[in-house]
Amino acid sequence: MANNTTHTIEYRTLSKILLVLLFLTFVTIGVTSFHLGPFTVTVALLIAGLKSFLVLSNFMHLKYESLLLRILVAMVFVLFVVIVLITFIDYAYR
Amino acid sequence: MSEKAIHVEEHRDDEASKLGMWLFIFTELLLFGGLFLVYSIFRAQYPTEFHQSSLELSVTIGAINTVVLLFSSMTVAMALTAIQKNDQKRALIFIGITLFCAAAFLFNKYFEWGHKIEHGLYPGSDLMPLLDRGHLLYFSLYFFMTGLHALHIIIGMTLLIVCYFKVKSKNINDHDYVLLENGALYWHLVDLIWIFLFPLMYLIS
Amino acid sequence: MSNSTEKIEYVSYLDYQGKYKGFLSWIMATDHKRIGLLYMYSIMTFFFIGAFFGLLMKIEMLSPGETIMKPQTYNGVFTLHGILMIFMVVIPGLSAVFGNFFLPILIGAKDVAFPKLNRFSWWIFIVGSIMAVASQLLKDGPPDTGWTFYAPYSSQTGTNVIMATAAAFVLGFSSILTGLNFIVTIHQMRAPGMRFFNMPLFPWALYATAWIQLLATPIIGITLLMLIAERMFQIGFFDPALGGDPLLFQHLFWIYSHPAVYVMMLPAMGVITEIIPTFCQRQIYGYKAVAISSLAIAGVGFLVWGHHMYTSGMSDQARWFFSLLTFIVAVPSAIKVFNWITTMYNGSIDVKPPFLYALAFIFLFIIGGTTGLLLGSVATNVQVHDTSFVVAHFHYIIFGGMGFAFFAAIHYWLPKMYGRMYNFKIANIALVINFIGFNLLYFPQFIIGVEGMPRRYFDYPAQFQPMQVISSIGGFILVAGLILMVFNLVKGAKSGPVAPSNPWNGSTLEWTLPATPSLENFDEEPVIKENPYDYK
């Protein structure tokens, strides 16, 4: 009895995603060697966020999963960010 | 009636296993999340020290490891594609490549850590307490975070080795591949964490 | 469905013999009901050990100065008492015992989603518990940090802190796996026709709880790992002497441990929400509000951890922020209380022991909860923080709330678990003794707390003695009541009269099963009612 619902992703698509990821990696390295001051972290984190989005949605097949699971994943990231922000309410104002 | 009972005995619910794996990944994300929280707070307090310390790390090794992990992440995804297409041989090759990449990553790490340890920079060494607070915290975090990440690589490798043999014995096949799917998910998690570790540890300015 | 000749014969889960026999058939069981009972036996054992240590403290408190033990012993005793009670009794507590036993039944499933993982959770629960006990016996002496493991003391003291934290880590892992199992079970295993919004409310509560277990526990895991690393390798995260920040430890600890108090409380509320409609023969008032408030408590509960740190030297901004959110999280609890009480209105109330326990629960929970408001307000917190007021607050809410809910649940479901009934009269007498003893034990601690008596004090100024003595006497009364209650329950489960399958005329699915359910609960797909609390 087949019980699989996973979408099959072609090799081509996967290799394309890898190329984008590698490109983004070199962009990060490149960006941090310019001195963008305080923005470097922001840019590095944005790129890392983009990369993880690609990995999550394609490599991890999230793009083809149920809406529920996608919401849950988003929820976990949001929860984490909220916790960090709240902790900084303490540290930023000390 | 009886048929139903038997059905339950062999009950298999891939959706459930996959959801379970995702939930487990959530806990792993938050496990590292705690560390990233610690990192961000110390980082905010000692920006310059963190920057100086990060210069001690080799961006090249870090970049190579990033590429290796991204590549292995793709190959493990391809292994899944291969299994779905009932292409056992390719699946084995892809898992093999992934495992090779994992080993290469660890080898690099070993090299990197060894270098630091040679210079007397490791937790508990005589040199560490002489550093000022910011540097000390950076290296503590460096060792702890990359160490825990390496541990996860080893766990992921174990899982993939199991998958390898199950693919070989056709226990994982195009009708039943949820184990490989979960192994791959776990491997992507390891990659995901590294995606954040790399810029935060190696590329600070 | 064809009327097959080989209709499955009914065998009670208690008699079912699988691959293993005797004792092994228990510890190797994957049946959620047996695992539930395993948890119950182990948790009750730890409860009595922990309670015994609580009693020792009360004896020590009878007079100022040394009464029966040395200061170092006292410090070890309250630490073990806290670790045992929190990590080994109340956090697994209701969800692992009654959640395991009744969650699949209430949603019309044959088992949880991952029965083997479930068994594994219990095993590592036992491993963790053994480690916690071992931390007492090893060479360097019992840990003396309090259950909160505050750094830098915990990274400096010479006692077995590593073993105790490792135990808490392992126990946390067990808790995560239980939560994971329940979430998947609720998502995937509901019987056809059961949507989220006609699911009974105990599963709802367990669902919210499971999310907290899953998402909060890893944080304490990593924190304890860091503490261990700090002790073993001198990696300074928290100890200022090594460059670390002790307040960060507190943040991380409470990011988990505040949500964890709702891990204790939500299932207790769930149990009460099952009991009240049954004994009033009335559908629960405001089903949706009760269901959603569970999620609200779980969600907002993640954001209020700082109320344990008002006096730690946090920034002033953080102080008001956490205070505000703390007050907001109290509202969903209030909503539940209002809904419970309104459910009694115009009902047909049958005053049986489970219902009486539920009433006692509501009363004690209101006291515990509203004193939580006094703690949540920054001004008054400054006065009562780290005094025995806090001790009284959480005993009221944990023991009076979750503990009494546990007792209510046993009295409610015992006929289903063992197929037998206990003696009502003795149960009622025990309840009255427990109630009196409990209030005598803890209420005085509010009073001396307001006057300034700090917690974790081996010795105390003489002016606090009268209240301490009253409190100790209450402790002894409570012990008497508990022993009577346990005696009655054990006797009932072993040799009480055989119970009918639906003694309370309940409407949820467990009561449609025979007095002790069979291995796979339902022979036929259960019929799901549109409203789980439909008493027509």
Next chain:
Amino acid sequence: MFSNASNFVNGVDSAFLIITGISVFFLVALTAAMIYFVVKYNRKKGKPAVQIKDNSLLEITWIVIPMLLVLYMFYIGWEGFLPMREVPKDAIEITAVGSMWKYEFIYPGNKSSDTLMVPLNKAVKVNLASKDVLHGFSVPGFRIKEDMVPQKNNYSWFTAGELGDFDVYCTVYCGVSHSYMNSIIRVVTPADYDKWLKALPVKKADNSLGLKVLEKNGCIACHTLDGTKSVGPTFKGLHGATIDVTTAGANRKLTVDDAYLESSITDPNKDIVTGYPPGVMKSYKGIIKDKDIKLINEYLKTLK
């Protein structure tokens, strides 16, 4: 209406009364409702249950009213607290140093005292510091409390409004003698205060380097220098003495020499002095440097 011990009593106590009042109101009202329902709708009366539909209006009411109430409670709590963070400019500054199981109050001019003497009706700012682990600075009579955190500058302040003695407790658990870590605030008239402060001796400079090491690491908390028994054995006459110890479960006698002292400091659980529990003293390995241990040993030799 409230005592006038400090300027915060009013704010804290009124918040306390209001929140308690609301709480008691709900407790009594809800309990009464419960009991009333149990009696009125008791099954013994034989009336069947009436199923009632949910009423959104009612439910919204009991969401909104408690919400308003809690916001109000939050507000008065914050109002009562805020002044505790706003120190007047002219406050006298005193530093309170917590170390394992005692307070030391340092006055301007490096004068030190173990009770906190303060003048009536003058703002006093207490800077809180700790030498080792967390401690608490709690004055229930004044309604103030703040933790003492090593390497972090916390503070508290108050204006005392009544003459007399007020207890100071350590509220953060800090080890064996946590419950013995207390002190007193004595409020005196400004004139008495000035007289007392003048008479207070300046902290005498330490001559011995070894003693400095002992003080810096908090050894004196457990080991006395004058021969009295405390949490740990006294240092007086220790060097050269013959003592009973338990090593790996076996009792033996030994004579205290430099090597033993060193191992007692770096690995105290190896040899446990008879009559003392293990684990109380932590290992100072890596915390006290070898050369400082030598200084300690030299100093202990002088304590005959």
